[in-house]
Amino acid sequence: MTPRELQVWWDARLVGTLSQQDGRLGFVYAAPWLESATARPLSMSLPLRAEIFDDRAARPFFAGLLPEGAMRASIARMLHISARNDFALLDRLGGECAGAVTLLEPGQTPAEEATFTRDGGEGGEEGERVRWLDDAALLQLMEELPRRPLLAGEAGVRLSLAGAQDKLPVVVWEGRIGLPLHGTASTHILKPAIAGVEGSVCNEWFCMTLAARLKLHTAAVQVHRVAGRALLLVTRYDRQRLANGTIHRLHQEDFCQALGVPPEYKYQNEGGPDAAQCFSLLRQxxxxxxxHLLALLDAMLFNALLGNHDAHAKNFSLLYAAQGAVLAPLYDVLCTAVYPELTDRMAMKIGGRYVFEDVMPRHWERFATASGLSAAQLKKRLATLAARLPVLAETLVAETIQQGETHAILTPILEELHRRCALTRARLERGA
Known part of the structure; x- marks a missing residue:
């Protein structure tokens, strides 16, 4: 059977070729890329070499670019391809992915970076690279998303983002929102409310804003309202807006991709990465x-105290900046503990325990030892965060109410945060 191929581009440079033969993936770096003095690996799990990477090595990175779960299955049904066919999905969706990666058929080249003018138009090709949306058109797209995730199959649209939640990459420029077309880089991610998860937009906005108040490095978020409907608008940290109006892609990969773990195994209880592996990756x-180790520690402590049980390895990433790899800003933070229908098990263990209420000071010590951290310093930092978070959260809730943006979900979030912080402080004090 003749192998099918897609060329893998990093910005405007050809990195290599992704192939599929007999249902299995293979990836090989292009010789000119390997010979370049500026060549960098596409992933920590795909080091520079001339030999081909087989399915087992290649799949974690490339499958990690695709949507997951029911969202992936829905897209596959709509496009009349198998939900297990990573190659076919990348062929249809891989024009605008996380990081700087674009996948194209052989012979095609990436579109030039779009340059936007002050009035929101695209320099030289007005209307061809972005479909600007008024409120009615934006609402219509939001209504379509559950039936047609990522607008898969629409002419000129090849968009892919990991995760199982409905979301849409968009261009935001001078107050206007548009749909990127024909390989144009997006600048933001628009997230509607999660079906069956009450107040998810307000919940994520609050948690992300609280993290920023704590001086954690986070992706910028804001609530965008259209005809009374709340949407979360997230600024992409893997996009750079240059002074000349050009949007430049920055490469990134999540921890599962970097560690060579397929996305379906992202949770530790399914064989996914644990905290110790995440800290080891950062050291490497x-x-x-x-x-970066301290920033990751703060993020993990914050998630535990806040009640974000979904902080798995795909919710942490490496961002490849000019100075090298750095820990990417925090993203996808939601207090899941306030929803009784969601699991009370954390995505990663703390000292051998999945349930927060079971975590004692000795478990934090085990967590620190396994992660190569100082147990004394970890507990000191945990106590500091447990003391500061309730105060910052109370202030943020008061400001939110004053601005008229409040939601009923904030009350249980605040109560859960107070409870967890009080429990943690009491146990640390008894342990001392």
């Missing part, structure tokens, strides 16, 4: 590592 990828 970043120089100097200390600030």
């Amino acid at each position: 990828a970043t120089r100097p590592s200390a600030p």
